[in-house]
Amino acid sequence: MDQSIVIVGDWGGSRLRLWLRQGKSVIHRRDGPGVTALTQSPEQTFLDLVGDWREARPEQAILCGMVGSRMGWTEAPYVPCPAATADVAARTVRLEADGLPVRIVPGLSCVNPLGGPDVMRGEETQVFGALSLDAALRSGRRLLALPGTHNKWAVVEDGRIVTFLTAPIGEAFALLKAQSTLGAGGGSMAEGSAAGFAQGLARIAEHGAQRLPHLLFETRARQLLEAMSPADAMGFLSGLLIGADVAAARDWFGPLPAVTVIGDGPLATLYAQAVNAVGAAASVVDGEAAVLAGLSMITRLQDATT
Amino acid sequence: MDQSIVIVGDWGGSRLRLWLRQGKSVIHRRDGPGVTALTQSPEQTFLDLVGDWREARPEQAILCGMVGSRMGWTEAPYVPCPAATADVAARTVRLEADGLPVRIVPGLSCVNPLGGPDVMRGEETQVFGALSLDAALRSGRRLLALPGTHNKWAVVEDGRIVTFLTAPIGEAFALLKAQSTLGAGGGSMAEGSAAGFAQGLARIAEHGAQRLPHLLFETRARQLLEAMSPADAMGFLSGLLIGADVAAARDWFGPLPAVTVIGDGPLATLYAQAVNAVGAAASVVDGEAAVLAGLSMITRLQDATT
Numbered sequence: 001m002d003q004s005i006v007i008v009g010d011w012g013g014s015r016l017r018l019w020l021r022q023g024k025s026v027i028h029r030r031d032g033p034g035v036t037a038l039t040q041s042p043e044q045t046f047l048d049l050v051g052d053w054r055e056a057r058p059e060q061a062i063l064c065g066m067v068g069s070r071m072g073w074t075e076a077p078y079v080p081c082p083a084a085t086a087d088v089a090a091r092t093v094r095l096e097a098d099g100l101p102v103r104i105v106p107g108l109s110c111v112n113p114l115g116g117p118d119v120m121r122g123e124e125t126q127v128f129g130a131l132s133l134d135a136a137l138r139s140g141r142r143l144l145a146l147p148g149t150h151n152k153w154a155v156v157e158d159g160r161i162v163t164f165l166t167a168p169i170g171e172a173f174a175l176l177k178a179q180s181t182l183g184a185g186g187g188s189m190a191e192g193s194a195a196g197f198a199q200g201l202a203r204i205a206e207h208g209a210q211r212l213p214h215l216l217f218e219t220r221a222r223q224l225l226e227a228m229s230p231a232d233a234m235g236f237l238s239g240l241l242i243g244a245d246v247a248a249a250r251d252w253f254g255p256l257p258a259v260t261v262i263g264d265g266p267l268a269t270l271y272a273q274a275v276n277a278v279g280a281a282a283s284v285v286d287g288e289a290a291v292l293a294g295l296s297m298i299t300r301l302q303d304a305t306t
Numbered sequence: 307m308d309q310s311i312v313i314v315g316d317w318g319g320s321r322l323r324l325w326l327r328q329g330k331s332v333i334h335r336r337d338g339p340g341v342t343a344l345t346q347s348p349e350q351t352f353l354d355l356v357g358d359w360r361e362a363r364p365e366q367a368i369l370c371g372m373v374g375s376r377m378g379w380t381e382a383p384y385v386p387c388p389a390a391t392a393d394v395a396a397r398t399v400r401l402e403a404d405g406l407p408v409r410i411v412p413g414l415s416c417v418n419p420l421g422g423p424d425v426m427r428g429e430e431t432q433v434f435g436a437l438s439l440d441a442a443l444r445s446g447r448r449l450l451a452l453p454g455t456h457n458k459w460a461v462v463e464d465g466r467i468v469t470f471l472t473a474p475i476g477e478a479f480a481l482l483k484a485q486s487t488l489g490a491g492g493g494s495m496a497e498g499s500a501a502g503f504a505q506g507l508a509r510i511a512e513h514g515a516q517r518l519p520h521l522l523f524e525t526r527a528r529q530l531l532e533a534m535s536p537a538d539a540m541g542f543l544s545g546l547l548i549g550a551d552v553a554a555a556r557d558w559f560g561p562l563p564a565v566t567v568i569g570d571g572p573l574a575t576l577y578a579q580a581v582n583a584v585g586a587a588a589s590v591v592d593g594e595a596a597v598l599a600g601l602s603m604i605t606r607l608q609d610a611t612t
Contacts, residue, residue: 109531114513116524117531166523168488175481182474207420210516213551217456217472218422225415225423245519
């Protein structure tokens, strides 16, 4: 069994998560700044965070996410869809940092289900990880959701990502919550009440996703006229946005099969609830488990082809 | 002919516009801060701006907008729909500022076309003004749009506002433009290019308003992958948002008749263009002319009932 020591990382726009692994075990974990919040070069940021892990003599480091964008460490050109794990593994970009080999995982580009251009960086690794964790996902046509700042809907056919679509739901929620007249103060998507969320989902179910722009202001009007609490109002707002996202996905994907939601904590739960509300089954895969599994698969396939 | 001297004002959240009138003529105009940006009391702000206009011995002042909200000068309770000009005129709230009689026009509340609660303050005066300027609007069922931070769709039947609906389109656009990953720097709704705007309208026409959440990210992807210019991208974003607003209005109003757009400058023109794009006629009424006409009507009706 492979017991080699490697550093793996998910380096997104807003945070860096770095793990020291031996075989399938995680020995240590460290967090650092996202690529949009660096105070020194990506290489120096990385080396400082790695620090004494070098004493364990890691063979290499492999990083996915925005670290491979123009604003990151080096640009790893998008791999066009359809793409399997091996396609991404074959296109990693190689660097060296103070003698340590570093590989950057490329993102994907596609023509999305609405015929528009689309891109992802980091989520492809989570999808490939989910596929490696669950053999059932590797056959047939599957729909996965990766909620976050930008929710990504990924369509997988026989183990390849054939297309995907981005919905900036988390970002819209955060802006509307913190800074609009609809809002009730800053915070994360998950802070709304369950009752408010269910009410938002119900309003979308009643009127359809096309009325989203015309339902949003109810968030304020219900606070003014019906003494809706801020927690209920923020739950209502996230119910409208997530409900519209899920309803629209059903619209282009066709009858929803079981949807696999990849993510952490409350936001993944809210998406699963919204999927259930349109009559489909949802299962949740932990986001960290998915990215670790994906980085392992990419490392293994890459080493096999070297 | 009435040659009395009065002060009229539209005092919204973000600005105060004050006019000194004699009969139907505007003698002077002054601008001040909105009720969300006051550095002293509303009364003192008002008196400072009025200043030497007192020498003309105005009989009274009449103000509409957010000045009548909880955060304004005094709360003028919402008048429930359906409401005609006379209903609003009968419910103005009377104050006095340094001996000058001041009247605050109340806003309206309603159950909107989607069955939700809704409110407006200031737009009712513009709608009543448009009705007084154009007799044709006073008969039958009419749809008016009042684009701005919040677009208001007002349904008028035989001269009464029977219901209305708020869509926070301008606010969403401003936040997404200035602060999201979709954006290309701050500015007003109108700064996008005409070509980008037409492309955004076309994407909504192609896929329907229900796909708005799934079309938004194209604003970024087209900049990344297709070298779309920032001006085109911002036009595209406003085309998506305004296109979805208009498409959804057509959805609940039924086949759109001629839509009357009340507003100033480029934003009113964009709405008229989006209305035309769904096959309906649009006419534009100048926003300032509408509010002045509305305040005149309310003053006249109020004095008639005093």
